[in-house]
Amino acid sequence: MVGKGVASRLRRETMVKDEQESSNRPDNTAFTQQRLPAWQPMLSAGIVIPGFVLIGLAFIGIGVALFVTSQGIQVLEIDYTGVEQKSPCFRCANSNEKNCVCNLEFSIDRLLKGPVFFYYGLTNYFQNYRRYGVSKDDNQLSGDLDYFQSPSDTCSPYEYDNNVPIVPCGSIANSMFNDTFKLYQTVNGVKKQVPLDGKGIAWWSDYNIKYRNPSVTPLKNAFNGTVKPIFWSKPAYELDPTDSTNNGFINQDFLVWMRRAALPDFRKLYRRITHEDYKEGLPAGNYSLEISYNYPVLSFDGRKKVVFSNVSWMGGKNEFLGIAYLVIGSLCVFMSIVMLIVYAKFKFPEED
């Protein structure tokens, strides 16, 4: 019977080959007949429960690792805005005094393992504000001299100052953070400056590719016919008086600032502590931070802080991710148990 069927089908097929007239006959392929071999994942107990358990266990494992790693990171965070009266920077924050300096004393009770990263932090500061974000001229910042004389419209209203082009133009550059810090360790009553490493705090790609100074020497000449941003005290080519290669658009602090923070509470890398003496980290003891307080934040209810932190392979201190993994992992396991109970109750008697 089956053989006959096959034979007849064969006959039919050969006949089709013989006769060209059956042109309307559809192709008999797995694709056109929608018979492609397919995997049908069934959400059955046999797959779901072990799957959940496996995923859950894996996540718990990762979670534990992350949590432990995060616990190992030390962070020292000090607010120096000067809102409170007893704060050492209260005076600077509330007077309009230029070049106000305040000293922030703090102590570390155990070694802050190195390499230590020194951040400044701002809160309630909307670097991600849309119109702020577009206020720059990428061409100008990549050293294109044409844009020195006629900056992009996006920089408006920080485009021209009395019809003289502003370089670097735009709101981001204009609002560059300009507090500077000097860190001293008090060793036996003597203040010993902790050398801060300002190199390599910005992205390598920013420093080498995205931002460039015009190839004019001295750099100052390139800025002829332009003015510095309104809020700046020094022109761009004099940002770092100590290191001539750290000026202009490739100044590391400038680059760090230009990389806009994602969230309104952010920190930015200020320096790294990599000096020989502090290779192991900041030893326990008293420290003094000399802040030249320039940047006003009280007007928008912002806060300024400094952060000393070491980092792990997964970045700075963040317990959240580890906890998240633990929670999700436990959830998976829990769900699998629930399902197991439910199955035991409903499903198994039916299976025959």
Add this chain to the structure above:
Amino acid sequence: MAREGEDAGMAKAPKRKRQKKRKPKENKTRTVHANVLHDCAKGDENPNRHYANNEIKTTKYTVLSFLPKNLFEQFHRFANVYFVFIALLNFVPVVNTFQPELALTPVIFILSVTAIKDLWEDYRRHRSDKEINHMDCLVYSRGEKRYVEKYWKEVRVGDFIRLRCNEILPADVLLLSSSDPDRLCHIETATLDGETNLKQRQVVRSFFDLDCEFDPLKYNSIIECEKPNNDLNRFRGYIIHRSGRRDALYKENLLLRGCTIRNTEEAVGIVIYAGHETKAMLNNNGPRYKRSKLERQMNVDVFWCVIILLVMCLFAAAGHGLWMFQYGDKRPVFDVLSPEGTDLSPIMSAIYLFLTMIIVLQVLIPISLFVSIEIVKICQVYFIHQDMDLYDEETDSHLQCRALNITEDLGQMQYIFSDKTGTLTDNKMVFRRCTVAGVEYSHDANAKRLAMYQEMDSEEEDCMSHGGTLPRRDSVTSHQSARVVLRSHSTKSHRRTGSRAEAKRASILSKHTAFSSPMEKDITPDPQLLDKVNECSSQMDFMRFHSQPMSQLPSDLSDIIDFFIALTVCNTVVVSSPNQPRHKVRMRFELKSPVKTIEDFIKRFTPSRLTSGSNSSSSSSLNRSSNKGCSSLLSSPSAESTLTKLNEETPPGGLEPGFSAAPPCYDGRPSWSPEDGELRYEAESPDEAALVYAARAYKCSLVGRLPDHVTVELPHLGRLSFELLHTLGFDSTRKRMSVVVRHPLTDQITVYTKGADSVIMELIKPLDTGNSKGRRQKKIVCRTQNYLNLYAADGLRTLCIAKKVMSKEEYACWLQRHLEAETAIQGREELLFQSALRLETNLHLLGATGIEDRLQDGVPETIASLRRAGLQIWVLTGDKQETAVNIAYACKLLEPDEEILTLNADSHEACALLLEESLHYIQAKFFCSSGDQSATADFPPFEIYPPASPSSSSSHAAHFLVHRLGLVIDGRTLAYALDKSLEDKFLAVARSCRSVLCCRSTPLQKSMVVKLVRNKLRVMTLAIGDGANDVSMIQVADVGVGISGQEGMQAVMASDFALPRFRYLQKLLLVHGHWCYSRLANMILYFFYKNAMFVALIFWYQFYCGFSGSAMIDQWYLIFFNLMFSAFPQLITGTLDKDVSAETLQQLPHLYVNGQNSEEYKPYMFWMNMIDSFYQSLVCFFIPYFAYADSDVDLFTWGTPITTIALFTILLHLGIETKTWTWINWLSIAFSVALFFSVALLYNASCPTCYSPSNPYWTMQRLLQDPLFYLLCTITPVAALLPRYFYRACQSTLFPNPVQVGRQLDKLPADTRRNILSLGRLKTGSPLSPAPPFLPLAKLSPAKDPRGTPRAPVSQTDEEHGGGGPAAPARSRERLSNVYSSVSTETDTLPYTKDAPPLTDWEAPGQSPPGWTASTPLAARADGVQLSLPPVGAPQCVKYRRSPQEGLVSEHGVHPPAHRTAPAAEQSLYTAL
């Protein structure tokens, strides 16, 4: 010429042209002069210059107009306007968000995809136009004084064209000359109407007598005719000769563009309409555009998306205003002043921000949704086209989707309206039996033969081996009867090999002849009748020899011969010879056209001629002609031998061979000689062909038909030529056709009428029962009526044959008025109709025929399975009630254990009463009994339904309170029932019935029924039909399906889908419909989810950026995410995903209910999806948020992981929703991910300064080195999808819906599955598959009962029988109200119950849980209930009788006075039974 068909959508172009052309001449007619006369005065003076030339241009665009025109058309779609508006908004500096050019890309992309598609289609049209325009034809040139080759496009109105055999007509041409001796021209109109038979066209009368060849230079007449119109069957005008004589022009004179000249060597005509003004082109309408239910639903949700978008934007704007406001005058350093250096007020910023947010969040309205849906639908159509199972080998045709955008509607049908003839049946009419002069000839051998075909067919399904079937069939053939051998050789070979493929080959061979399968052609004559025919004809021959008047023949014998002559003559069948080109079969006779003038009549019917005439004139004419015609026939060498062989085979019961010694040419068998091939009959309807073939079996064969006479070959008498005086064609009002002929033997003017028995019986001459003859006649009529009823009960199509002999005076009198009617200008049709009525009176009944219209293969199974799929099937047919009912039983539409409500009423009031009564009846019967049953609550204990299921099925139940009840209604009653005042009641009755059968319904009624059901019940309707009479119904329904059968293409042209056979409907609906629906529904839902989820990410971010419209997702990702990164997998899933395999879908038809109830896409699902998408986006936003909180992360280094996570989540979500994973799915997902990363890497590495303002240089590269990135990408999608996955897992294992049960079934090995399916019916009660069969009906049918035990018969039967009286309804209503009160609390709380439109108050509590509405008592009661009313005022009655199928008549009146005075005939039928 098939190309013409492709030129869809060309209606517009000609319209424009016509308007232009019309201006100069605003006449109502068109005047055509010959161009040859005006050639010298070229240009302006040519009177035909205003008419369109023959160049066709079906393209929509030119090179120049393409862009503006295409854009204009695309902007008709609102979504496109919206997206362009948003893109343009980006050019406004205060609100812009993206690089304006970038913002334009998606819109431009979408527009250009559509534009390219349009362009390609237009190019194809252009190419085919060009090809058509450059075809050659012969046009007369004045200069060269001969016909020269010209391109089609150069043909002008007024040109003379010479056409040769098998050429295609380039324009609408008035036929002026033909090489045919009869001045005929045959055309094939298959490209216009799909009818494959040849049509005859005649030379214009005035050129009829032209002896020499037509000379265009001598032509100097003017033609006045109608303006161009699209009516293929109408052409009116007249030709004015120089002499001032006017001759009328008819459609018979017009050759239509696109037709093919056949059978005619040469014809000459003048072009009347050219190019776009031809009828063929005016008939070409573009493809149909329908909007599917799913799309309507989707549009509602698109609207909701707009609302959500606006709410989000308003929220953000308000937030931004407040944010600005809180700073007051203090200006933070990060604030940016307006370009003028001034501060923006918070309100202004809020307003600007609103616009900005619309741009940012635009993705919520899925720009690519519409394009994606179109693409998916095209793929779906492709797959439906490609399905092998929908391919019919016999006709080499497969399913055609003519409407491209309603594929998913196929999965949501609720009502099917089907035609019967040609749709359920084969439309292969087979002569089955007949009665002549009151004697029935049962044709048993014929019945056996047909039964054998049936067997053969079913056998071939299994195996088609040559050897197996051959010997057996031969043996059957030989024992059958010797006469069958008369079959031609070729036919025999068909039968012998018999297989489908062979049949196909045969059908290809005989492509041009419809209705000529061996089954239809080979009729085994009834021996008794054959003997009588022989006897009769030999007697007539004898009388002719002895010049005795024919009236001496015994009346029963003369009736027999008349009967067959009527079968042969009274039709429009054309004869042709298949193997030779259709050139020379016909012969030239001296007689001319039908009598057209009185003078003609007088001339032709003068006594002198009549007296001299009779035998000699006709025979002499025959002699001459036949000699001419037969010469070729006889030249074949074997003719002689065939002849002798045939003679030998003539049964001995007849006469001496010598008696029939006639000249060989008269003997009349040459037509059967194999070399010559048989004569081929080309009929317009299959009935006609069947009758002609039947007559041929009795050797009364039609040999030739010309406009003026019909040649018939009779045994012993040889060829006789009947002078054809008039043909009154068939129309659906008269339901009959007549021919008026002059009988060559008796020389009487005879009218043969053939028609529906109901009309013919009324036209039978009233008989005075005084004399014996009259009594005999009465007896004959009575007996014939009995037999007719019998035939109908057998499901045969019945036709009555009658005749009338007219005296010359009568005829002259009638002719006078008929000619007046024919020449009338006003209301010609009406007058002709009246004239026909005058002629067809006082008929003499000859007999009746029963033709079997066989069911198509697989119809009962298809209907059964469609019904199990929850589809209500209504059959609307023009057939007789009895025939229809029997066919309905045969195709399992009605079942023996079903009760039948028959509604026949003669007046509006009666109809109202009947409906009322039916309602009471249904109410009494079903509500009380069901109430009782629910009270007894004898459900099997394990039939516990999970909470979800009752709601879903009750929504169904609310709509379809279906009982085990069939409704039969006839056309007249239907007309009353469709009246405004009664339609609600009618619907209330009809929708309670499981099946509805409307008999004797007109095309208009069909469409009215469909419209009524569609509009009132708000259900999805599908109409399926094959003939022109179904067109209106097909057009009204949501989905129209045409059967590309034998009855022309009108139905197919009007349809959305064209099927080769009815049974394919099963797979089309159950499998493809289901797939298309579930795929598209899921894809649309997914689309909404995807966009909402992506957009919500940005919305959450607004809380952290001062509601400033900033986005952490780079503009590129934002714009291309939908268009590229996440587009392909969903398209693949939308095209290929199969929730359940095709086999399971067909084996478990009730899975179809899924689509009917829109289970895949319910309004709440949109919101569920929205909620899920918001949840997922919250997870995808806040996990990175907290992970990066208090870090030095920058905007895009933070945003890019979010984008990546969103992509993974979206793809995984799709993965959860994807049911079948093929390598294409894997590939598409891998491709999407790879595409995203490669685009991101390239984009982040290419140009450090180009992509202002974001400039995410090297971001991705850095991220890829960051372990945190991978950690985030792992946990977030898992966390986001956990709830959905958990829900799905629990739901599908604990409370699987039927579709999921079907999937589980799919996974089982094939044999296990088969076992389960055969056991049946799944374990409906089990927790694993608590699938309640959706149809409440189905649930309670014994077959569905999980235990397989039939329900105990309801004890109430007797009571119900008594319940016909008026007391019963009241009683039952009381009971009902109890039931309702006990149930109402339950019903009220049902969620998602659709409101059934209230129909009548009796049904007020409407919705009812499936448990008891459905409990139709299933006692095997086989009684039918017939509610019929006598014409006037008699008390109503309910008549119960057993269904006729059982053959038991137990008829008893319920109320003593209520005995229905059934027509006597019916009564006697039952007694006869």
